[in-house]
Amino acid sequence: MADKDPGQLIGQPGYIFDPYSLDFAEDPYPTYKWMRDEAPVYHQPEMNFWVLSRYEDVWKAHRDAATYSSKAGPQIERMEAPGLVLLGKDAPDHSWAKAMMTKVFSRERMASLDGFIRDKAISLLDKAYDEHGPDGEFDMVSAFSVELPLAVISELLGIPEELRAEVHRLSNIFISRDADLTPEAQQQGQAALFMLFYNLTQERRKDPKDDPVSMLIAIEVEDEDGVKHQARDDEIAMRFLEMGFAGHETVAKAIPNGAMALERFPEQKAKLKSDLSLIQRAVQEILRFDPPSQLQGRLTTKDVELHGVTIPADARVMLATGGATRDPRAFPNPDVFDIGRDMDSRTVAFGYGVHKCLGIHLAQQEIAIAFELLFSRYPDWKVFPDRTTRAVLSNVRGVASLPMVLGKRA
Numbered sequence: 001m002a003d004k005d006p007g008q009l010i011g012q013p014g015y016i017f018d019p020y021s022l023d024f025a026e027d028p029y030p031t032y033k034w035m036r037d038e039a040p041v042y043h044q045p046e047m048n049f050w051v052l053s054r055y056e057d058v059w060k061a062h063r064d065a066a067t068y069s070s071k072a073g074p075q076i077e078r079m080e081a082p083g084l085v086l087l088g089k090d091a092p093d094h095s096w097a098k099a100m101m102t103k104v105f106s107r108e109r110m111a112s113l114d115g116f117i118r119d120k121a122i123s124l125l126d127k128a129y130d131e132h133g134p135d136g137e138f139d140m141v142s143a144f145s146v147e148l149p150l151a152v153i154s155e156l157l158g159i160p161e162e163l164r165a166e167v168h169r170l171s172n173i174f175i176s177r178d179a180d181l182t183p184e185a186q187q188q189g190q191a192a193l194f195m196l197f198y199n200l201t202q203e204r205r206k207d208p209k210d211d212p213v214s215m216l217i218a219i220e221v222e223d224e225d226g227v228k229h230q231a232r233d234d235e236i237a238m239r240f241l242e243m244g245f246a247g248h249e250t251v252a253k254a255i256p257n258g259a260m261a262l263e264r265f266p267e268q269k270a271k272l273k274s275d276l277s278l279i280q281r282a283v284q285e286i287l288r289f290d291p292p293s294q295l296q297g298r299l300t301t302k303d304v305e306l307h308g309v310t311i312p313a314d315a316r317v318m319l320a321t322g323g324a325t326r327d328p329r330a331f332p333n334p335d336v337f338d339i340g341r342d343m344d345s346r347t348v349a350f351g352y353g354v355h356k357c358l359g360i361h362l363a364q365q366e367i368a369i370a371f372e373l374l375f376s377r378y379p380d381w382k383v384f385p386d387r388t389t390r391a392v393l394s395n396v397r398g399v400a401s402l403p404m405v406l407g408k409r410a
């Protein structure tokens with residue numbers, strides 16, 4: 001599908017939405033605008049899925065897990081064995097599996113990482129400064145925005161020091177979009193990472209320590225029928241794999257998305273630089289303006305009537321997060337990046353309802369610290385959004401590289 005073809009221009013006769021075109025990856029917002037206004041329940045005939053793009057519709061679908069099931073996985077395509085991940089489970093299994101994770105990865109545990117995140121962010125920025133000086137250009141993505149969340153998630157998961165280099169190496173294979181890397185090599189990387197977590201779980205089962213793996217082994221939760229559940233070793237390994245992925249790619253995309261938005265709206269950058277107490281609002285706006293997690297896949301469990309259209313039962317539905325967060329029905333002047341904006345507390349950038357992001361506080365903390373330190377330590381930092389590279393990814397959106405200079409250290 002090529003939407004450069006004149007007959008394929010957005011909304012023109014013959015147009016078919018291609019979620020994997022580079023044009024769409026580069027700028028999905030004109031497509032979402034057309035869908036919201038002209039086709040709020042859009043049917044894609046070739047891949048046979050439906051798109052909801054208005055804020056209210058996306059928000060309601062997130063809250064109605066009985067109608068919009070996750071059991072075919074979080075992407076547009078149906079996933080193989082989605083039930084292995086939290087994102088692919090429905091109640092009642094999802095409820096107890098998530099309750100376990102929430103107990104171990106509590107808000108307090110995440111908040112306690114504040115000092116670690118700061119130290120890591122400073123060391124990464126200072127390393128880039130030592131290597132490139134105040135005026136030397138480097139890639140923000142590989143030097144900073146990928147490394148920071150990878151280190152943080154290893155710390156959160158309690159990966160032993162001696163395994164971190166290997167987790168880092170395998171995670172990089174797992175998440176790489178390098179064209180030279182074959183799908184087989186990527187699958188092998190993923191399998192090796194799973195085995196590493198699986199072996200670690202087995203070791204801790206024999207010899208428990210004070211760490212999240214041992215806590216997950218020991219924890220028992222009761223479901224609503226009073227049945228007690230404990231996680232098996234393969235389930236724990238899978239949870240770790242999922243956390244590694246969910247907690248890494250998204251933050252790695254959010255930081256450059258935010259840097260580019262601030263560069264493109266210089267008055268907002270100046271406002272934030274002069275008043276860092278606005279940082280939490282800025283984080284909210286970064287996630288609204290260009291959400292790194294752009295879509296959530298669902299499966300209808302019954303016919304759904306919406307805006308005069310019937311979505312049949314057992315149909316794939318794409319909840320377009322990026323469409324929802326730019327909906328003028330919810331956010332006035334949605335295409336303007338404005339850190340002073342009053343946010344809707346029902347933000348959908350982290351999902352909503354039962355599958356709402358487990359790492360919501362940690363993610364916001366990481367992004368806030370990244371920008372706080374950039375402004376306080378390297379106040380003249382600059383990125384060059386016109387010289388990025390972008391890859392087409394399945395449900396996250398962001399750049400693969402972004403040139404940056406740090407300027408003088410404060």
Ligand code: HEM
Pocket residue numbers: 070074086087088098156242243246247248250251254291292293296297348349350351352354355356357358359360362363364
């Ligand atoms: C800016 C960063 C992040 C964004 C935008 C984001 C976004 C999301 C979204 C939209 C969902 C819901 C998916 C759905 O409804 O199908 C989700 C779920 C999830 N996220 Fe995040 N996330 C971020 C960071 C993190 C971090 C740091 C962690 C781990 C520490 C994490 C772990 C998870 C997990 C485990 C789920 C599955 C929850 C469930 O299915 O019940 N995420 N995230």
